[in-house]
Amino acid sequence: MSSTALPKQETKAESRLRIVDCDIHPALRSGAELDRWLPQRWQQHRREYGLRLRQPFTSTYPYPKSAPALSRRDSWPPSGGPPGSDLDFMRAQHLDFHDIEYGMLQPLSVRGMDQRVQGFAEAVSSAVNEWQQEDWTSKDQRLKGTIAVAGEDAAAAVKEIERWAKHPDFVQISLVTRALEPLGRSRYWPIYEAAEHFGLPLGLHTLGTSGHSVAGGGWASFYYEEHQAVAMSLSAMIASFIMEGVAERFPKLKMVIIEGGFGWVPSLGWRMDSHWHALKSEVPHLRRKPSEYLKSQFWFTTQPVEEPENPEHLRKLVDWIGWDRLLFATDYPHWDSDDPRYAFKCRLSEEEKRAIFAGNAKSVYGL
């Protein structure tokens, strides 16, 4: 389809629905690109020792993905470099093509918080933030950054948050979701205190090499299993946030759960409540039913969108979660990304569409 060959549809600016995409992945052309912002000592470390993760390989994963660079085949920029590394191509293929009003960046390729060497983790996190600002958000005002932090040392993370919190290009704080410990534990609380203080949501994109298997039963064999286990780990992460009392302690803290889908969300609330009925004496610091925290402080990006056998069940599912809780996301340029034109296979009213594709995100991120 050639957009230039067709007459542009004239729509009044205030009535046209423009999309807020809550999950876009910019990529480094290579790890060496970060050297622009790394101190000499950590440049050398990167060259000689590379990324040290809690997994068997230096860069690839023990579950080979289903596509090179995890990406759509058509997303490799003609200019060279990996998918997501060329802003002009991203504009043409994604931002302009889908009329994206705002796009939330989620840099994944080098994740500070995942590094086993804490000093390097901090240097890399700072560099990733500089890179987002210099190469992306300052060049295209539609793009918004996420403050990457080396969260295993909460004090270092807070320092990095303070550096960027007032910068208008940054709208959230990202942590890996599979960290050294479940994220509800108190070692991470200073980060949440800072996030609440600055009114910045936590953007929790599924991520991280924790060194732990997908669930208590051990290591999966297939990418088919691993890819679905994302929702399992996010579910456990939310249980931790709630049961440890993070939501209770920081009532204004917003948590956006990214790239886990949302089909599993209601059942998490039901199971937490059913067990809380018998076990509430263990968590007396909770003053409300667990599901109430889930409903008031957590939001979910839509991708990978749920595809019930009966499309109408999708509506029921959203009824259970809340129509104000879902934020549309594409996951561009990854292979399993959602196309806003086709993602929702059920009927949506104009109002529902506006909420999911833009309004909810604007209100969560204050855009």
Added chain:
Amino acid sequence: MAAATIGAIDCDLHPAIPGCMALLPYLDEHWHEEVVSRGLDDLDLALWPRGAPLTARGDWRPEKGLPGGSVELLRSQILEPFGTSIGILNTMFGAPALHNVDMVAALCRAANDWVAKEWLDKDARLRAGILVPVEDPSLAVQEIERRAADQRFVQVLLFGATETLLGRRSHWPIYEAAQRHDMPIALQVTSAVRHSPTANGWPSYLIEDHVNFAQTFQSQLLSMISEGVFTRFPKLKLVLLGAGIGWVPSFLWRGTKEWRALRREVPWVDRSPAQILRDHVRISCQPLDSPPDPNDLTALLEMIGCDDMLLFATDWPHWRFDGTEALAPGLPEEMRMRLLRDNAIATYPRLKGSLS
């Protein structure tokens, strides 16, 4: 007696083994000596601390002895008040969490003997699951074969979390034996704790371990589906005890969507995971983890789309409900009869001989 449940088949009852010392009469000289000289204790599992309110309902805790500790308690607390016709005993004994497989095999064998003598022989309504040393499949198969002639043993009991995911091929001899003897495989909320309970590490609270166990069940099911267990063993049934049903719709939607995209990785999965789940997986109804509004239960059941899936259970003596309210409000009437008896009869072929 609760009229609503008369004639029910209760698929999840937990008789309490008072400890390894109680098994001494069932152990040979060597293991008898081992238990005594090394002072093996009760092997209570970390997921079920004795004092935790979930572990035993207040009015089911006897003044003396253990909750779930005798046939008399079972009669007065379950069989009589619910009008139960058949009850399946699923021992939550910690032996399979030990690392020494020979010791595990001896203790499982003794525990199964103990269940037969102390429980099955005392009430004709009772049936039981077989504890097996899962980490040595040849020993596990031996134990299944040893029990197979006794029709009162109706399924094979496995921990919900063991050393490796249960779909892995090393476990297949157990499934072969189970299928051959018309026994489902049943997974319990029990963990050998060979891995942290979540992908994110170790949560602080017991309530998290229990909430997250729904994910452990899903990872096991996903493993068994994707490794091809149900393709290789087409008659095998998997019973999930204590998993709840809230997660089922999202599991089958996601499993099917991802299978469409990634099936070349698992070419032996010859039907959609949703179909496999509906054909092979059965789930006990306590806890149900259903929506708070009874009307929403109908919607959830419609999404699950399988009237054969739910099995009646009280999960005795665990505290899942009060009084005799074991059936969730909002359960459709036509579903009730299937859940109380028909689904269990279809799931457990070995019950047929004893039903008139």
